[in-house]
Amino acid sequence: MSEEYRSMWTDLGLDLDAHDALLGILGNAYNDIYLSQKNRPEGMNYFDFVMSEVHGLRIKELMNEKETGRKIIGSFCVFVPEEIVLAANATLVGLCSGADFAMEEVEKLLPRNTCALIKSAFGFKLGRVCPYLESADMIVGENTCDGKKKSYESLNNLVENLYVMDLPQVKSEHGKALLRAEYNRFRSAAEILTGVTITPESLKQAINTVNAKRTALHRISSLRKADPAPISGLDALLANQVFFYDNPARFTDSVNKICDELEIRIEEKKGAFPEKTPRILLSGCPQAVPNWKLPFIVETSGAVIVGEESCVGERGTRNLTDDSGNTVDEMMEAIVDRYFQVDCAIFTPNPERLEHIQELAASCRADGVIHYGLQFCQPYLMESIPVENVLENNNIPCLRIETDYSIEDMGQLKTRIEAFIEQLK
Amino acid sequence: MSTHFAGIDIGSRTIELVIVNETGDIVFSTQSDTGFDPMAEARKMINGVSYDRIMATGYGRNLFEMSFDAPTVTEIKAHARGARAFFPAALTVLDIGGQDSKAIALTANGKVKKFEMNDRCAAGTGKFLEIMAKTLGFSIEGFGLEALPAQRELNISSMCTVFAESEVTSLIAKGQNRREIARGLHASVIRRAAGMISRVSAEGDIVFTGGVANNPCMRLLLEEKLGRKVLCPNDPQMVGALGAALLAGEIK
Secondary structure (H helix, E strand, O other): OHHHHHHHHHHOOOOHHHHHHHHHHHHHHHHHHHHOOOOOOOOHHHHHHHHHOOOOHHHHHHHHHHHOOOEEEEEOOOOOOHHHHHHOOEEEEEOOOOOOOOHHHHHHHOOOOOOHHHHHHHHHHHOOOOHHHHHOOEEEEEOOOHHHHHHHHHHOOOOOOEEEEOOOOOOOHHHHHHHHHHHHHHHHHHHHHHOOOOOHHHHHHHHHHHHHHHHHHHHHHHHOOOOOOOOOHHHHHHHHHHOOOOOHHHHHHHHHHHHHHHHHHHHOOOOOOOOOOOEEEEEEOOOOOOOOHHHHHHHOOOOEEEEEEOOOOHHHHOOOOOOOOOOHHHHHHHHHHHHHOOOOOOOOOOHHHHHHHHHHHHHOOOOEEEEEEEOOOHHHHHHHHHHHHHHHHOOOOEEEEEEOOOOOOHHHHHHHHHHHHHHHO | OOOEEEEEEEOOOEEEEEEEEOOOOEEEEEEEEOOOOHHHHHHHHHOOOOOOEEEEEOOOHHHHHHHHOOOEOOHHHHHHHHHHHHOOOOOEEEEEOOOOEEEEEEOOOOOEEEEEEOOOOOOOOHHHHHHHHHHHOOOOOOHHHHHOOOOOOOOOOOOOHHHHHHHHHHHHHOOOOHHHHHHHHHHHHHHHHHHHHHHHOOOOOEEEEOHHHHOHHHHHHHHHHHOOOEEOOOOHHHHHHHHHHHHHHHOO
8 A cells, every 4th residue: 555655645745754754753643642542432443544544545535536626725724614615626624733843944934933833834844744735736824823924925935826815803894894805705716726616506515514524523522521521532632633634524424423432332331531530621722633742641640631622623613604595695604604703812802712611611511621822822822811810710720731742841741730630639 | 556658759859758657747757869760769768668558749750650559649739738737727838849840829728729830941940049059159058048148139130040050150250249149049039939929829828848948048038029928847848758648648
């Protein structure tokens, strides 16, 4: 198999030696972090397979799609509407940004005090190790935080197909008008890229496909309310991460199968961890593959993660898009409505997020919240203090963590997280 | 024979072992340098002493757990418990050890309510003071006493050990009084510690633990800076091990 993949990777322009090294590290990390877990649902076999083939079979599938003329659109953000992409007969993939790579090269282009997520995206490009990025016909950059929007100016020199989407920063009528205009512009760009005109039928079908993916993840979220939690936070995070890569219909089926199994586990009182294990809600910055550092520490320190208030989690998937419209315009408006509710920290003010965290902490029956901030991620770090204050005023313990992708602070983090878990017992 | 519980605190600089009886009185305590092989050192310390259960804390706790199959507790909970043994009404604990520092707020019944801990580097810890003492030609034991009588504090702006050391070197080169430099260094550590304390607790007495609590200049400056009373156990370095020993006895 791997010979076939190697020629595919070569055709994509990957640096094979660097890519081998990356896959080696990824494989080891997956073994140590995922396969070492006990009491996993059997349905996770599917995700183990997906991860083992994340740069192999899945890329092969995308290449096969491309051969039939279908286009691939890569994205770094949950504000890029998959509905529009699918309706234009293209495939949306999340682009790699969860590990440090080629940092010396990256720091020639970006200041050192740039967040790990942005640096990672550049590292994967400069190191030529991300087959998703290399296979994409269009890369969508979006004006969220200052770091991202300014970095796209530099990324534009590295790739030929960057499309920058502007985004509002205020939840006003003007803000919504901007989002509407930008989604219409994106719709045209997608149509031009694919040569396919979006119709009411194709858009409705796309909305249904994406809603089904989200609904499957909502099902997992609600099953995680059980004590003992039927699935580990690491495994649930993985499902949320694979959401960005996998074939949508197959993903939905696989998640629903896991949910069927979790329902039985709940009936049998079988958990990933024993009953009464302290329960933690993670809140804050997104955790892209293979950034499993924090959940790994938490779940090897005696607690279970029962929810992610994150772009790779609830913030990304929480609301469905209304599919009742009959015209493209009506459904486009429903898409604008749905995405305008995303409570990303780039919005100011952003009181919805504070409320959502409290709601989530209650609904997933969390004993405490860990706020995860990536170093130099100003929007989320700025919000972390108000988050801590509002939670503590409601007697919900909160621990604020600020870290990056390196492992040099693992010992310190472990002590702080263990002490936080002791505090919850 | 009565039941005994042991606590071992494996820190970056020293290891402490404390044994308590059923009523929580210390019946034995000892201390040793961590050295390069902490588990060999720990083994030496526990050989020949008898106890019914041992609990480990400190940065070497997980290694100890693997080597000796013992339960563990974080330094934070251990110091909180140990501080309460000396001062039963304590609501705030400051622990400054060899490579980290933490401020802990307790609930009325002694549980950890909130804590702050330095992240990553050794700024503002015992290690910082040790290197600065050496740069100024003082012993670590005498550092605080040398700084106390200084007429004024020379401002040291950097908390990074490497940068602060070069700041100190340039002050020495300018012919500044080294006691005043020393006092300035103490003040800079206290500013940081006071900030951590203020984030977890607004008022009341502070129990000061860890090796740095042995330094009289630190105790004085902390009281002055926060206007709060600073309480210090006789042997502040033993507090973590004592807490672990008491918690070993409280395992159900």
